[in-house]
Amino acid sequence: MSQPDGQNNTLDNLLSESRTFPPSAEFAAQANATAEWYDQAAADREAFWADQASRLHWDTQWDQVLDWSQAPFAKWFVGGRLNVAYNCVDRHVEAGHGDRVAIHWEGEPGDSRRITYADLQREVSKTANALAELGVGSGDRVAIYLPMLPEAVFSMLACARLGALHSVVFGGFSAEALRSRVNDAEAKVVITCDGQYRRGKPMPLKANVDEAVKDTPSVEHVLVVQRTGEDVSWNSGLDMWWHEVVDRQSENHTPETFDSEHPLFILYTSGTTGKPKGILHTSGGFLTQAAYTHDVVFDLKPDSDVYWCTADIGWVTGHTYIVYGPLANGASQVIYEGTPNTPHEGRHWEIVAKYGVSLYYTAPTTIRTFMKWGADIPAQYDLSTLRVLGTVGEPINPEAWMWYREHIGGGTAPIVDTWWQTETGAIMISPLPGVTAAKPGSAQTPLPGISVKVVDENGTEVGAGGGGLLVLDKPWPGMLRGIWGDDQRYRETYWSRFAEQGYYFAGDGAKYDEDGDLWLLGRVDDVMNVSGHRISTTEVESALVSHDTVAEAAVVGASDPTTGEGIVAFVILRGGAGEQAGGDQAVTALREHVAREIGPIAKPRQIMVVPELPKTRSGKIMRRLLRDVAENREIGDVSTLADSSVMDQISAGLNTSSADE
Numbered sequence: 001m002s003q004p005d006g007q008n009n010t011l012d013n014l015l016s017e018s019r020t021f022p023p024s025a026e027f028a029a030q031a032n033a034t035a036e037w038y039d040q041a042a043a044d045r046e047a048f049w050a051d052q053a054s055r056l057h058w059d060t061q062w063d064q065v066l067d068w069s070q071a072p073f074a075k076w077f078v079g080g081r082l083n084v085a086y087n088c089v090d091r092h093v094e095a096g097h098g099d100r101v102a103i104h105w106e107g108e109p110g111d112s113r114r115i116t117y118a119d120l121q122r123e124v125s126k127t128a129n130a131l132a133e134l135g136v137g138s139g140d141r142v143a144i145y146l147p148m149l150p151e152a153v154f155s156m157l158a159c160a161r162l163g164a165l166h167s168v169v170f171g172g173f174s175a176e177a178l179r180s181r182v183n184d185a186e187a188k189v190v191i192t193c194d195g196q197y198r199r200g201k202p203m204p205l206k207a208n209v210d211e212a213v214k215d216t217p218s219v220e221h222v223l224v225v226q227r228t229g230e231d232v233s234w235n236s237g238l239d240m241w242w243h244e245v246v247d248r249q250s251e252n253h254t255p256e257t258f259d260s261e262h263p264l265f266i267l268y269t270s271g272t273t274g275k276p277k278g279i280l281h282t283s284g285g286f287l288t289q290a291a292y293t294h295d296v297v298f299d300l301k302p303d304s305d306v307y308w309c310t311a312d313i314g315w316v317t318g319h320t321y322i323v324y325g326p327l328a329n330g331a332s333q334v335i336y337e338g339t340p341n342t343p344h345e346g347r348h349w350e351i352v353a354k355y356g357v358s359l360y361y362t363a364p365t366t367i368r369t370f371m372k373w374g375a376d377i378p379a380q381y382d383l384s385t386l387r388v389l390g391t392v393g394e395p396i397n398p399e400a401w402m403w404y405r406e407h408i409g410g411g412t413a414p415i416v417d418t419w420w421q422t423e424t425g426a427i428m429i430s431p432l433p434g435v436t437a438a439k440p441g442s443a444q445t446p447l448p449g450i451s452v453k454v455v456d457e458n459g460t461e462v463g464a465g466g467g468g469l470l471v472l473d474k475p476w477p478g479m480l481r482g483i484w485g486d487d488q489r490y491r492e493t494y495w496s497r498f499a500e501q502g503y504y505f506a507g508d509g510a511k512y513d514e515d516g517d518l519w520l521l522g523r524v525d526d527v528m529n530v531s532g533h534r535i536s537t538t539e540v541e542s543a544l545v546s547h548d549t550v551a552e553a554a555v556v557g558a559s560d561p562t563t564g565e566g567i568v569a570f571v572i573l574r575g576g577a578g579e580q581a582g583g584d585q586a587v588t589a590l591r592e593h594v595a596r597e598i599g600p601i602a603k604p605r606q607i608m609v610v611p612e613l614p615k616t617r618s619g620k621i622m623r624r625l626l627r628d629v630a631e632n633r634e635i636g637d638v639s640t641l642a643d644s645s646v647m648d649q650i651s652a653g654l655n656t657s658s659a660d661e
C-alpha cells in the first residue's frame with residue numbers, strides 16, 4: 001500500500017521537529033486573543049471564565065462561577081439562567097444582524113439554501129412549536145437521526161429552546177445502533193428524513209428508523225423531513241411529515257429561561273466496554289466554552305469571515321463547532337451535505353471559492369485523502385480567502401500538516417491543531433493563531449483557562465521531554481456532567497485512575513518536547529480512532545460474536561495511512577464452521593454483519609480467521625501481539641502467554657482477506 005509523503009517519518013519528526021511558524025505581524029496585530037490571556041487566566045481562573053461567560057446573554061446573572069464541592073459533578077455559573085437557542089439565534093436578530101447569513105447550505109447535487117439569522121429564528125421557532133405540539137417539553141429527550149440538512153440544526157436549536165435534550169445519532173449508524181441509543185435515552189420523538197444524497201445517489205435513511213422503532217417503547221412520534229422524495233414505507237401510528245407539521249406553525253415562539261446547569265444534550269460515544277456512553281452536557285458552561293474557543297481558536301470576525309467545519313452533525317465537532325459555538329458567535333458558515341469527491345475531487349475547494357470561506361476546520365484523515373488525490377486539485381481553485389485552518393480528531397502527522405499549510409493555506413494561514421473530546425465539550429489544547437509559533441504535529445498548549453498535566457502511572461508529573469498519560473487537573477466549563485443514567489460508570493471511567501489526585505483521565509498518551517509543547521500520542525485504552533472517530537474494540541468484538549459462525553473475536557486498531565487506524569479482527573469460527581467457512585465469502589458476510597450491527601464506519605478493514613487467540617494465564621487477550629500481526633511486525637515478547645505456541649499457530653494458519661473497497 002502506498003504511503004502518503006512523510007508517513008514513515010512521523011516518529012522521527014516528533015523527536016526532532018524544529019520547524020516553527022509564528023503568525024505574521026499583520027495577523028498577530030488583528031488577533032482576537034493575545035499572549036496576555038494566558039497570564040490573566042492563570043492569575044484568576046474563575047474571573048477569566050466569568051469574563052468568557054459574559055459573551056452570552058443571561059436572563060439571570062449567576063452568583064457563583066464554579067461549585068466543585070460535589071466533584072466530579074461540576075456546576076458552573078451557579079444560579080445563572082439563560083436560553084441557549086436565544087443566545088444562538090434571537091439575540092443576533094435583536095442586535096440588528098437579522099440579514100446576516102447564518103448558514104450557506106450546499107446540497108451534494110448542487111442545490112443550495114441561504115439561511116439568514118432572521119430565517120433561522122423563524123425556522124427554529126416553528127420547529128419548537130411543532131415539537132411542543134407533539135408533547136415535547138423541558139427534560140424530554142428527542143433523537144435526531146439526520147444527515148447534514150438545515151433541519152438538523154433547526155431541530156437541535158428547537159430542543160434547546162424548549163429545554164428538551166437532543167441525542168443526535170450519526171446518520172451512518174445502523175438501525176441497531178439507533179435503537180439502543182433511543183432506548184437508553186428513552187427518546188419521545190425521533191426526527192429523521194426519507195434519505196440523503198451520498199456519492200451522487202439518493203440513499204434511504206428512514207428504513208433504518210422503521211427497523212429501530214419496532215422495539216423502542218418510549219417513541220411516540222417520528223418526524224420525517226423530505227429530502228430525496230424517494231418512496232418510504234409509512235407507519236401511520238407514528239410517522240408524520242416535517243412539512244405537514246412544522247410548516248403550518250407560528251413563526252413566533254417565546255423562549256423560556258433555564259438554569260445554567262439544565263441539561264442540553266446527550267451524545268453517545270464509544271468507551272472500553274461494548275455499551276456506548278451517553279455523554280451529558282449542560283447549558284451555561286458548555287455554551288461559554290463553545291463560544292469562547294470558537295472565537296479565539298479560529299480568530300472569528302463574525303461580520304467578515306465565512307467559516308466551514310466539515311464534521312458531521314452526528315459527532316461532537318458538529319455539535320460544538322457547527323451549531324453552538326459559531327451560532328452563539330453570530331458567524332456565517334457553510335454546511336455541506338455530501339462527500340468531498342462528489343461529483344469531483346475538487347468539491348471542497350470549489351465550495352471554498354464559491355463562498356469565500358476564510359476559516360476551515362477538518363480532520364487529518366481528510367487532509368491525508370486530499371494529499372493522496374494530489375496538490376494539483378486544490379491548485380485549480382482560488383483559496384486566497386482562507387486565513388485560519390484547523391484540524392481535529394487525531395494526531396496530525398507533521399508532513400500532512402506541512403501539506404495543509406502549503407497547498408491549502410497558501411503557505412501563510414496559521415494551522416490550529418485542536419485536541420479535545422466528546423467529554424470535554426469544546427477545545428482544550430490548541431495553538432492560538434495570532435500568538436503561538438505553530439509547530440507541525442503538535443497541539444502545543446492548553447488554552448487560557450484550561451489546565452492539563454502529563455503524568456506517569458503514579459500520577460507524578462513528567463517534565464519537559466517526558467511522556468505519560470494526559471490528565472485534566474482542574475474542572476472546565478464545557479466538561480461533561482456525567483454519563484446518562486450511570487453515575488457509577490462516570491466515576492469509574494474518568495475519575496478512578498487518579499482518584500487520589502482528583503484528575504480526569506482522558507485516555508490519551510501525551511508527551512512534552514524540550515520546548516514544553518504537547519504532543520498527543522493516541523489512545524492508551526482499547527478504543528480505536530478510525531478517521532477521527534472513536535470505536536471500541538469490544539463493540540466490534542460483540543458484533544462479530546453475535547454472528548452465528550463466530551465463536552470468539554479479538555479486534556485491534558492497526559495503523560492505516562489514510563484513516564489513522566484501521567480495524568483488524570481476529571476470529572475463531574465455531575466448531576465445524578471449519579477452514580472453508582473462513583473463505584472470502586464468509587469474511588465478506590462478517591464485515592457486512594458488523595456494518596449492520598454498528599454502521600459502515602465500524603466495518604473491519606481486515607478479518608483474519610485464526611485457530612486460537614493469544615491469552616495470558618488469566619485469560620486476557622494480548623492485543624499487543626495481535627497488533628504486531630496486523631501491522632506485519634515481528635511478534636513481540638510472548639513469555640506471558642498461557643500457551644506460547646499460539647502465535648506460531650496464528651502465523652502459520654492465517655487466512656486473510658482484505659477490505660473490498
Ligand code: PRX
Nearest residue numbers: 392393394395417418419420421422520534
Ligand atoms: O484520542 C484523542 C483524539 O480523539 C479522541 C476524542 O474523540 P471524540 O470524543 O470522538 O472527539 C473527537 C473530536 C473532538 C481524543 O481522546 N483526538 C481528538 N483531537 C485530537 C486527538 N488526538 C490528537 N490530536 C488532536 N488534535
